[in-house]
Amino acid sequence: MGNYRLPSHRRRLLEENPTINLVPMVDSIFNVIFFLLMTTTFISIFEIRSPIPFVATADLKEDKDKLNLVLEINSAELILKDGVSDSILKRFPRDLSNPMLALDSLHQHLLEIKQTKPDENTIIINPDNVVDYNFIIKTMDAVKEILKTDEPIYIKDPQGVSTKAAFLFDNIIFGNLTE
Amino acid sequence: MSRNRSIRKRNRHNIPGNEGELNITSLLDILSFLLISLLANYNYSGQLVNIPGEIKIPNSTSIESQKSGIAVQASTHKIWVEDKLVLDLTSSDSVNKILYDEGGRRIVPLYAELVKIKDEIKAIKMQVDKANDFSGRANLVVDEKMKYDDLRKIMYTCASAGFKEFKFLVLSEIK
Numbered sequence: 001m002g003n004y005r006l007p008s009h010r011r012r013l014l015e016e017n018p019t020i021n022l023v024p025m026v027d028s029i030f031n032v033i034f035f036l037l038m039t040t041t042f043i044s045i046f047e048i049r050s051p052i053p054f055v056a057t058a059d060l061k062e063d064k065d066k067l068n069l070v071l072e073i074n075s076a077e078l079i080l081k082d083g084v085s086d087s088i089l090k091r092f093p094r095d096l097s098n099p100m101l102a103l104d105s106l107h108q109h110l111l112e113i114k115q116t117k118p119d120e121n122t123i124i125i126n127p128d129n130v131v132d133y134n135f136i137i138k139t140m141d142a143v144k145e146i147l148k149t150d151e152p153i154y155i156k157d158p159q160g161v162s163t164k165a166a167f168l169f170d171n172i173i174f175g176n177l178t179e
Numbered sequence: 180m181s182r183n184r185s186i187r188k189r190n191r192h193n194i195p196g197n198e199g200e201l202n203i204t205s206l207l208d209i210l211s212f213l214l215i216s217l218l219a220n221y222n223y224s225g226q227l228v229n230i231p232g233e234i235k236i237p238n239s240t241s242i243e244s245q246k247s248g249i250a251v252q253a254s255t256h257k258i259w260v261e262d263k264l265v266l267d268l269t270s271s272d273s274v275n276k277i278l279y280d281e282g283g284r285r286i287v288p289l290y291a292e293l294v295k296i297k298d299e300i301k302a303i304k305m306q307v308d309k310a311n312d313f314s315g316r317a318n319l320v321v322d323e324k325m326k327y328d329d330l331r332k333i334m335y336t337c338a339s340a341g342f343k344e345f346k347f348l349v350l351s352e353i354k
Contacts (some may be wrong), residue, residue, distance in 0.1 A: 018320055022203055022204075022207060024205075025207070026203060026206065026207060026210065029207070029210045029211065029214055030210070032214060033210065033214055033217065035261070036214070036217040036218070037217070043346055044220075044242060044246055044351035045228060045236075045346075045349070045350060045351070046239065046241045046242055046243055046244045046245060046349055046351050047241065047243050047244070047246070047318070047343060047346040047347060047348055048241045048243065048346070048347045048349060048351075049243065049345065049346050050238060050344070050345045050346075050347070051343065051344050051345075052334075052337075052338040052342070052343055052344065052345070073274075086213065106323070127327040128327065129326060129328035129331075130326055130327070130328070131315065131326070131327045132323065132324055132325065132326055133237065133321050133322065133323055133324070133325045133327070133330055134237040134323035134324070136327060136330075137237040137238075137239050137323070137347060137349055138237070138239075140239075141239050141240045141241065142349075144241070145240050145241070147240075158287055174331075174334060175332060176331070177334055177335055177338065178284075179333065
């Protein structure tokens with residue numbers, strides 16, 4: 001009995017190992033990778049927006065409750081001013097060996113201001129002619145971004161619900177563009 | 180010869196499933212990894228910006244993805260609009276031309292090119308209803324060493340040509 005096998009038994013044994021055909025899947029992955037390689041950019045480019053001052057400052061100085069913050073940037077220091085009274089709120093001397101020191105101090109001071117006026121989001125910056133573009137961008141970062149390590153600031157949305165503020169002062173306007 | 184004579188082995192090469200199979204599991208692993216890494220780094224904005232070799236844009240912590248707009252590329256000596264060179268201060272051709280007006284605040288060749296592009300976009304919109312309207316956005320691709328004095332001229336020129344918003348393109352500092 002042990003030697004008795006049907007003629008088709010050996011063939012059936014060989015056919016009992018089903019495999020998934022991966023070739024169409026590899027084909028489709030190759031196509032997607034080819035498309036992505038052709039269209040992707042390997043450097044991450046982002047943007048910082050700024051409206052033109054003629055449009056943006058039209059109603060800024062009329063509201064007395066607004067902070068009207070003005071930041072002057074020159075080669076020696078950053079000066080934070082009240083835009084209405086033109087009084088100096090604080091000076092941040094620039095250390096040329098470590099330019100980030102003044103920006104860190106400015107960022108911390110702006111965080112304190114934002115805690116008292118969470119709905120305020122506008123600041124006017126007036127860089128000096130000799131200030132380079134790289135430092136202007138770094139200043140805009142310090143003025144705009146709330147870092148993960150910063151204390152969270154809560155603002156109320158139009159429905160009155162408290163939400164975490166995404167930005168510090170994200171409406172950055174160049175005030176001296178027409179001078 | 181003896182192998183071919185064997186009755187048992189004669190038809191072994193005809194048995195289905197006995198062909199040599201290529202193991203593609205590791206290949207599939209590599210492709211999947213490549214696919215995931217490409218998808219993770221993919222820029223969905225669809226806006227391609229050419230950065231000339233003379234320009235090194237600054238790093239920033241900003242994470243706002245870029246939107247469509249007219250690209251104004253500026254190095255310390257040259258200005259391009261949508262990759263077309265409009266001002267080259269190193270060229271001898273620029274010596275006899277009027278480069279600035281409005282008290283030195285406006286760059287004449289840049290202004291002319293921006294107005295031309297704006298008019299073209301508006302003309303297309305008039306003819307084709309589904310065409311994109313003039314966004315009024317200027318994507319500024321500016322070299323990090325440029326002084327504000329020069330940057331201000333570019334921004335002033337863009338504003339006087341009818342652009343309402345500036346977008347400073349920056350490289351991400353976040354890894």
